[in-house]
Amino acid sequence: xxxxxxxxxxxxxxxxxxLIVIFxxxxxxxxxxxxxxxxxxxxxxxxxxxxxxxxxxxxxxAGAVMTLFLFVIMMIGVDKKEQTTDSIKGQxxxxxxxxxxxxxxxxxxAISSDFKWDLWFPPVEFDAEGTPQLIAGxxxxxxxxxxxxxxxxxxVATAAAIALAYDTKKRNSNA
Amino acid sequence: xxxxxxxxMLEVTTDWYLTLAAILFSIGFLGMMIRKNALIMFMCIELxxxxxxxxxxxxxxxxxxxxxxxxVFFVLVVAAAEVVVGLxxxxxxxxxxxxxxxxxxxxxxx
Amino acid sequence: xxxxxxxxxxxxxPIFLPFLTAIFLFLNKKLFNELITNFFTLNSALxxxxxxxxxxxxxxxxxxxxxxVELFQWISNPDIxxxxxxxxxSGIMLILVTGLSFVIQLFSTSYMEKDExxxxxxxxxxxxxxxxxxxxxxxxxxxxxFGWELVGLSSYLLISFWxxxxxxxxxxxxxxxxxxxxxxxxxIGLMIILDTFNTFDFYKILQNTSGIAESTITAIxxxxxxxxxxxxxxxxxxxxxxxxxxxxxxxxxxxxxATMVTAGVFMLVRISxxxxxxxxxxxxxxxxxxxxxxxxxxxxxxxxxxxKVLAYSTISQLGFMFIAIGAGAYVAAIFHxxxxxxxxxxxxxxxxxxxxxxxxxxxxxxxGGLRKKMPITASMMGIGTLAISGIPPLAGFxxxxxxLASVFVNGGIYYVxxxxxxxxxxxxxxxxxxxxxxxFEKDNGFxxxxxxxAPKAMTRPLLLxxxxxxxxxxxxxPFFHGLEKVLHVTLExxxxxxxxxxxxxxxxxxxxxxxxxTGLIIAFLLFxxxxxxxxxxxxxxxxxxxxxxxxxxxxxLYLNKFGNLFFVSGMKNLSRKVAVVVDGMLIDGSVNFVSxxxxxxxxxxxxxxxGLVRNYVVxxxxxxxxxxxxxxxxxxxxx
Numbered sequence: 001x002x003x004x005x006x007x008x009x010x011x012x013x014x015x016x017x018x019l020i021v022i023f024x025x026x027x028x029x030x031x032x033x034x035x036x037x038x039x040x041x042x043x044x045x046x047x048x049x050x051x052x053x054x055x056x057x058x059x060x061x062a063g064a065v066m067t068l069f070l071f072v073i074m075m076i077g078v079d080k081k082e083q084t085t086d087s088i089k090g091q092x093x094x095x096x097x098x099x100x101x102x103x104x105x106x107x108x109x110a111i112s113s114d115f116k117w118d119l120w121f122p123p124v125e126f127d128a129e130g131t132p133q134l135i136a137g138x139x140x141x142x143x144x145x146x147x148x149x150x151x152x153x154x155x156v157a158t159a160a161a162i163a164l165a166y167d168t169k170k171r172n173s174n175a
Numbered sequence: 176x177x178x179x180x181x182x183x184m185l186e187v188t189t190d191w192y193l194t195l196a197a198i199l200f201s202i203g204f205l206g207m208m209i210r211k212n213a214l215i216m217f218m219c220i221e222l223x224x225x226x227x228x229x230x231x232x233x234x235x236x237x238x239x240x241x242x243x244x245x246x247v248f249f250v251l252v253v254a255a256a257e258v259v260v261g262l263x264x265x266x267x268x269x270x271x272x273x274x275x276x277x278x279x280x281x282x283x284x285x
Numbered sequence: 286x287x288x289x290x291x292x293x294x295x296x297x298x299p300i301f302l303p304f305l306t307a308i309f310l311f312l313n314k315k316l317f318n319e320l321i322t323n324f325f326t327l328n329s330a331l332x333x334x335x336x337x338x339x340x341x342x343x344x345x346x347x348x349x350x351x352x353x354v355e356l357f358q359w360i361s362n363p364d365i366x367x368x369x370x371x372x373x374x375s376g377i378m379l380i381l382v383t384g385l386s387f388v389i390q391l392f393s394t395s396y397m398e399k400d401e402x403x404x405x406x407x408x409x410x411x412x413x414x415x416x417x418x419x420x421x422x423x424x425x426x427x428x429x430x431f432g433w434e435l436v437g438l439s440s441y442l443l444i445s446f447w448x449x450x451x452x453x454x455x456x457x458x459x460x461x462x463x464x465x466x467x468x469x470x471x472x473i474g475l476m477i478i479l480d481t482f483n484t485f486d487f488y489k490i491l492q493n494t495s496g497i498a499e500s501t502i503t504a505i506x507x508x509x510x511x512x513x514x515x516x517x518x519x520x521x522x523x524x525x526x527x528x529x530x531x532x533x534x535x536x537x538x539x540x541x542x543a544t545m546v547t548a549g550v551f552m553l554v555r556i557s558x559x560x561x562x563x564x565x566x567x568x569x570x571x572x573x574x575x576x577x578x579x580x581x582x583x584x585x586x587x588x589x590x591x592x593k594v595l596a597y598s599t600i601s602q603l604g605f606m607f608i609a610i611g612a613g614a615y616v617a618a619i620f621h622x623x624x625x626x627x628x629x630x631x632x633x634x635x636x637x638x639x640x641x642x643x644x645x646x647x648x649x650x651x652x653g654g655l656r657k658k659m660p661i662t663a664s665m666m667g668i669g670t671l672a673i674s675g676i677p678p679l680a681g682f683x684x685x686x687x688x689l690a691s692v693f694v695n696g697g698i699y700y701v702x703x704x705x706x707x708x709x710x711x712x713x714x715x716x717x718x719x720x721x722x723x724x725f726e727k728d729n730g731f732x733x734x735x736x737x738x739a740p741k742a743m744t745r746p747l748l749l750x751x752x753x754x755x756x757x758x759x760x761x762x763p764f765f766h767g768l769e770k771v772l773h774v775t776l777e778x779x780x781x782x783x784x785x786x787x788x789x790x791x792x793x794x795x796x797x798x799x800x801x802x803t804g805l806i807i808a809f810l811l812f813x814x815x816x817x818x819x820x821x822x823x824x825x826x827x828x829x830x831x832x833x834x835x836x837x838x839x840x841x842l843y844l845n846k847f848g849n850l851f852f853v854s855g856m857k858n859l860s861r862k863v864a865v866v867v868d869g870m871l872i873d874g875s876v877n878f879v880s881x882x883x884x885x886x887x888x889x890x891x892x893x894x895x896g897l898v899r900n901y902v903v904x905x906x907x908x909x910x911x912x913x914x915x916x917x918x919x920x921x922x923x924x
Contacts, residue, residue: 007187011195018199021218022206034218037199041225048192048236053244057228060251065221065258072214072262076269088278088895094903095208101910102201109917116190123189124239138241139248150252157256164263207902216898277898 006047010040027073031066038062050130192233200226211276213265217258224254292347293354296340296371299333299383300418307411314404323394326407330387333414337383341376349373349774351488353424364484370424373771374619378421378544378551381623385543385630386414388746392634393535395742396641406446406533413439413536417544421551425485426475429552433471433516436545437464443540444532456528463525467515474508477501491558491778502559506566509556517549517603520577526600530592534640537592538633542599543626550606550622554615557779561613571611571692575705578604582712586719587835591636591647594720598673599629601713605688608706612699613782614691616769620761621684623768627757628672628680631750635666638739638747639724649723656725658736661744663725665751670721672754674714675801682798683758685710690793691782707800714804722812763790 013036020033038061045054128134139147203222210216228247235243272279306329310322317325344352351372358366371379390410397406416439420432437460445457475485481501482490494502513519518526529541540546553560553570560566578601585597602625609618640647642659656663672679675686689710693703738744761768763784784790893904 003187007191011191014195015198015202018202018206018222021215021222022202022210027212027214030215030218034221037222038225041229044192044195044229045232047187048232050232050235050244050247053228053232053247056248056251060255061221061225065255068258068262069214069218072265075266076214088897088899091208091899091903094900095205098208098903098906098910099205102204102906105910105913105917106197106201110194121238123237128241130235130241130244134241135244135248139245143242143245146249150249154252154256157259161259161263164260165266204906208899208906211899280896280898 003047007044010043010047013037013040014044027076028070031069031073034069035062035066038066049127052130052132052135189233189237192229196226196229196233199223199229211278213261213268213277216277217261217265220257220261221254224250292340292343292352292371295336295343296352296379296422297354297369299337299340299379300369300415300422302329302333302336303386303411303418304415305329307408307415310404310411311408314408317404319394319398319403322404322407326390326411327387327394329411330383330390330414334380334383334387337379340371341380344371344373344376345771349376349771351774353488355424359427362483363479364486364489365427365479366425366486367428368424368486369422369428370487371422372775373773374551374554374775375422377619377623377768377771379418381626382414382417382421382544385539385626386410388749389535389539389543389630389634392538392637392743392746393533395740396535396637397533402446406443406536409439409442409446410536410539413443413540413545417548420548424487426478426487426490427485429555430471430475433512433548433552434468436540436548437461437468437516440464440529440540440545443536444529446532446536450531453531456525456531460525460529463522464515467512467522470508470511470515472512474505474512477505477508481505487555491556494558494562494778497562499562503563503565506556506560506563507569509552510566510570513549513553514573515549516552517546517607518577518600519549519573519603519607520580523577523581523600527593527596530590530596534592534633534637537596538630538637541596542629542633546599546603547606547622547626550603550610550618553607553610554619554776557610557615557776560610561779567611567613569611570607571699571702574604574607574611575702575709576604577601578608578709579705579712582709582716583837585716586712589648589650591639591649591652591720591724592633594649594716595629595632595636598632598713598717601709602629602673604709605685605706608692608702609688612688612692612695612702613780614688615776615779615781616761616772617684617687617691617782619772620768621688623760624672624680624684624754624757627750628669628754631747631754632666632669632673634743634747634750635662635669638662638743639666641743642736642739644735649720651731652724653727653731654725655736659725659738662739662747665744665747666725667721668751668754670717671805673717674805675710675797676805677794677798678755678758680754680756680758682801683762686794686797687761687763687784689797690784690790693789693793694782694785707797710797711800711804714801715808718805718808719812722808727812727815 017033017035017037017040021030021037024030024033038057042054042057042062045051045057200223203219203226206219206222207216210219228250231243231246231250235241268280306326310317310325314322344350349372351370353368353370355366355368358364390407393406393410397403400406413436416432416435418432420429420436423429423432441457441461444460445454447453448457478490479485481497482493484490515522526541526546530537532541560570581597581600581604585594585601588594588597602621606618606621606625609615609621639652639655639659639662642655642662643652646652668679672681675682677683689703689706692699692706759765759767769781785793893900
């Protein structure tokens with residue numbers, strides 16, 4: 001019973017937060033909705049024994065990434081309101097069509113499998129917690145090469161961000 | 176029969192997490208399609224990436240392997256890199272047209 | 286053992302030295318003036334000659350036991366490797382090529398003086414020497430084929446050396462295309478060889494000939510023969526050689542007289558263990574050799590270009606070598622190859638000296654009476670003429686007599702062949718006598734006040750070659766079988782036709798000397814004493830036959846015109862039709878259709894490319910959902 005509660009409470013928060021993200025008009029509200037989703041996801045991760053990932057989710061996503069988002073929102077300004085009507089011809093029609101297909105696909109899958117997903121493989125008893133030790137043991141042995149590559153990607157992205165955001169015109173006029 | 180059903184109802188299986196991930200992904204995708212603000216579109220991308228992360232973690236639990244959690248790290252780093260570059264792009268777009276709407280950008284029109 | 290290892294490395298040097306020289310000169314051609322170029326190329330040639338001589342002596346001390354070097358194996362099965370061999374046959378060719386290359390380069394330094402592409406000439410020349418040595422030193426058919434193709438290329442480069450002259454460019458193309466016909470046959474022959482023997486190595490092939498069906502051997506021989514016909518300018522693939530005279534004269538001397546055109550003869554001697562098993566191939570060789578010898582000799586009697594006479598004479602003499610091969614006298618063929626190389630190089634260089642002194646005038650009707658102006662050239666060319674006519678004891682007599690005697694000794698139908706060959710020898714003496722007399726003796730009424738003896742750099746090679754033309758014949762006389770000993774190991778398993786003994790040989794020799802003398806005397810009567818002007822031709826009704834002979838001779842029996850009409854024009858018409866129908870309608874039409882179709886369809890589809898991110902998101906979603914639907918319909922893991 002506790003288990004079900006620990007699933008449903010964060011799950012509903014996740015969905016509410018996600019809906020806020022896509023429907024709220026004020027960018028700050030969107031961001032707050034995203035924070036809500038991310039924190040609730042961290043709780044779900046803990047119930048799934050992935051404690052370290054949950055911590056990283058809190059720190060990196062809900063902390064660093066969201067701060068970045070808020071910075072940019074503050075920079076651009078919150079008062080800019082979006083138009084409510086769609087400016088692209090036929091976009092509403094297309095979106096509703098695609099979404100209808102998505103819903104019907106999900107419904108088909110749910111109904112055809114009697115509301116139970118057939119995963120083909122039975123679950124394995126696995127109670128080991130995703131501690132830093134456990135993850136580091138795998139990450140720095142088996143996955144060391146992808147790890148190095150991904151760190152390179154991060155450096156490249158950082159450099160790219162600096163290059164993109166650097167306003168040469170402004171700098172030159174200042175200097 | 177009824178008793179077994181009750182137990183199934185109470186036990187939180189992997190299906191539930193996957194369903195949640197599917198819903199989260201769908202919401203994110205819907206947001207991508209309907210919102211014009213580039214910033215919100217990025218948030219929707221984050222939603223979708225998190226849905227994928229949830230799938231990885233639940234699969235990691237289901238199969239009893241840590242690899243899924245390691246993969247979440249990689250996705251996380253890619254997401255961070257993407258956010259950094261994406262926000263930088265948004266800032267430079269905003270400098271040019273003082274709006275973050277993507278609908279006016281059609282330079283690559285065929 | 287020590288000796289052998291050393292020799293294996295050393296005999297490769299003359300092959301690659303010219304190549305390195307060619308590259309070196311090519312890289313520095315802007316930098317070097319004529320003097321520096323001459324210095325490098327002559328020293329390199331001299332070094333090559335010295336090493337070649339050393340290798341030959343070392344080989345002779347080892348009783349001509351073949352030395353093989355395999356540089357590396359390319360493919361193990363079938364056995365294809367890059368290797369070289371030094372045996373009696375290739376040793377002779379090595380000495381011949383490097384020696385003549387040196388002498389002719391010495392001549393060239395003077396002949397090509399103040400030419401704007403002086404350095405390029407020596408680049409091509411050295412490249413030719415390299416290719417030729419690759420051809421003769423190879424230990425397998427593959428390397429031989431490399432050399433075979435490369436000599437074709439360098440010959441093309443040298444023929445069209447003065448490519449600003451349209452005739453030279455055209456002649457180069459002609460030589461290349463006609464050689465291609467022969468090379469095509471050579472290539473097919475190689476394929477059959479690889480299929481039959483599973484290797485390209487000469488020794489492995491030639492020692493295993495006994496178990497092979499005669500039809501296969503005949504097929505191989507005939508295809509290789511086609512290649513030899515092309516390279517050695519035999520009937521019907523000979524018409525490129527007279528045109529090839531557009532190139533610089535010293536190059537003609539080396540390539541189109543002394544070495545390259547003998548590649549076919551060399552190759553046939555190389556595969557002689559195969560050839561002796563095929564009676565048909567031998568018969569064909571002797572027949573085509575005879576046709577070539579007679580036809581070319583006949584064509585030479587009314588030519589007026591100083592070099593074309595020599596070109597036809599070369600073709601005719603190559604025909605003699607083929608006759609020797611067909612008669613099974615392989616030693617005689619190589620012997621004639623060697624002697625011919627010397628006296629023909631002498632004649633060509635003499636012609637070059639005359640052309641040089643006459644300020645590039647090649648028409649012998651405008652010469653005449655040059656003997657007093659150019660005494661050394663005249664006497665040396667006289668030696669060459671006597672040698673080629675077969676007057677003892679000059680070089681040509683020994684080799685030509687050996688060929689004629691070898692044909693005769695076969696008996697049967699070969700008596701007819703012998704008579705025809707004797708006729709060709711007679712014609713040779715006649716046209717060579719005419720050639721010399723027209724240039725040096727007969728007074729054509731032209732004042733040659735500005736003509737002087739050629740410079741020393743030209744006369745010295747002439748003197749050298751003159752001496753050789755006199756004495757080289759003594760390497761293989763009926764009393765001293767020097768060449769036979771050299772080739773003994775190479776032709777170990779081959780039945781070589783031997784000379785007849787005793788009185789027959791003497792009679793045959795007298796007959797062949799007689800033919801030579803008769804030819805020279807008739808030439809002297811006609812062109813020296815101008816007998817035909819003193820008798821009334823009309824009285825004997827001789828005028829029309831003589832004109833007919835002159836006409837046929839100067840037009841090479843109209844073979845070229847026939848060939849042009851049949852092959853060239855026919856091919857042109859055919860290709861024009863192909864161009865209009867296949868190219869214009871079928872290929873162009875389909876290509877145009879594809880391009881218009883793409884143009885129109887892309888205009889339609891490009892409307893979907895709005896450039897709006899959100900539209901793309903929708904497309905992306907649509908196809909993602911289609912993909913998911915596909916996965917649901919056809920699961921990856923069967924249930």
